[in-house]
Amino acid sequence: MSEQPRRPRKPGKPYRRPQKDPVRLLAFEALRAVDERDAYANLVLPPLLRKAREKEGPEKFDARDAALATELVYGTLRRQGTYDAVIADCVDRPLREVDPPVLDVLSLGVHQLLSTRIPTHAAVSASVELARVVLGDGRAKFVNAVLRKVARDDLDGWLARVAPPYDEDPEDHLAVVHSHPRWVVSALWDSLGGGRAGIEELLAADNERPEVTLVARPGRATRDELLGEEAAVAGRWSPYAVRLSEGGEPGAVEAVREGRAGVQDEGSQLVALALADAPLDGPDRRWLDGCAGPGGKAALLGALAAERGAFLLASEKQPHRAGLVAKALAGNPGPYQVIAADGTRPPWRPGSFDRVLVDVPCTGLGALRRRPEARWRRRPEDLDGFAPLQRGLLREALEAVRVGGVVAYATCSPHLAETRAVVADVLKRRPGAELLDARPLLPGVPALGEGPDVQLWPHVHGTDAMYLALVRRTS
Secondary structure (H helix, E strand, O other): OOOOOOOOOOOOOOOOOOOOOHHHHHHHHHHHHHHHHOOOHHHHHHHHHHHHHHOOHHHOOOHHHHHHHHHHHHHHHHOHHHHHHHHHOOOOOOHHHOOHHHHHHHHHHHHHHHHOOOOHHHHHHHHHHHHHHHOOHHHHHHHHHHHHHHOOOOHHHHHHHHOOOOOOOHHHHHHHHHOOOHHHHHHHHHHHOOOHHHHHHHHHHHOOOOOEEEEEOOOOOOHHHHHOOOOEEEOOOOOOEEEEOOOOOHHHOHHHHOOOEEEOOHHHHHHHHHHHHOOOOOOOOEEEEOOOOOOHHHHHHHHHHHHOOOEEEEEEOOHHHHHHHHHHHOOOOOOEEEEEOOOOOOOOOOOOEEEEEEEOOOOOHHHOOOOOOHHHHOOOOHHHHHHHHHHHHHHHHHHHEEEEEEEEEEEOOOOOOOOHHHHHHHHHHOOOEEEEOOHHHOOOOOOOOOOOOEEOOHHHHOOOOOEEEEEEEOO
16 A cells, blocks of 8 residues: 655644643642542642652652642632632533533633732643643643633632622622532531621631641650741640641651651640540549541540540541551550441440540531532532431440540531531430530630530631530439
């Protein structure tokens, strides 16, 4: 067969290979993992960054590259709802008809245009080059056209265009402006109460990058030791908390590497401390963490129990999470045991413990600062799935504690259906238990409400939105 003659290239610009940008390529890879595998950015991003730091040559990351990649990933995820509204106004089809990889490239570009100091021409050209690398030249032209429309206005201008007026639809306005699903806005507002200012501050706090908080585990490390680290400042409320300012790396802290300290939100620390300090009638020898995974609260409770010569049983239903608990507790100076067990069908005898913690599985709406993608995955119907489990765990916790002992019910969600509704329902059906006032057990912490339970807030306390109710068994 004779060889066909080549067609002459059409006159015009010569073909130019797309230029790979390692930072934006990594950010795109992380977003695809979040979308395709339902992964969490806080689990996907660190190994990607570690691998990039280990490379040689021009693709090797330095600290500035890692910081930019982190900002691109988390910033894009946090503002996804806002950016979707902007992109939808710039395309001629419903967003569901835009291929997800294309939407990820567009969202990265919109974030750079509307929420960073990257110059407009650089944000557009870098996004188009990324599109050429990962999508091809054809779809890169689409990306270029959309981003040039976006670049015609700033974020405030776009919000004025795509968000409904507050007076007409307050919840939808806040949902678009602050990038939360409408049902989450409604639920948070119900839990928070009050007017517009408070909910706006809360939603804005959810979109801020949280500080890394460490805990010095008593008897194993001291806060003064951690304060000797670069960029470290004392926590606000917990006597064991140290905050790392932006750029602080927990893995660089010797006490963290050795397990004598750990990464733990200050709200989580306060829950453990409140249970440990709750007044008891009778002995104080046996403690239970009934939902111990992944082990942060268990490690702090274990250290506090060790100081009093008390024993801690840490129970976690999922075996792999029980392994994480065992790792967190390794080296604890006092007696403890880690088991894989279902807290709704416990292997221990009733009345076996003096103090019991159940930090129950929940929607996680109180930690949207740390897991911004969770807001887009959760649905209102998820509450129906958690409700029986939460009630069952609290009921069994009250059976596990002896008369005179104390149970701490905690969630990392402020949703009323996961907090007060659960506690009220269980206590209504289970006589012989009474709520304790938890507020005095968080000394120095302001704005704790009317009690007796406690709800912490990111915009008020700088913590995750942890909920705590303390219950004493009376019979």
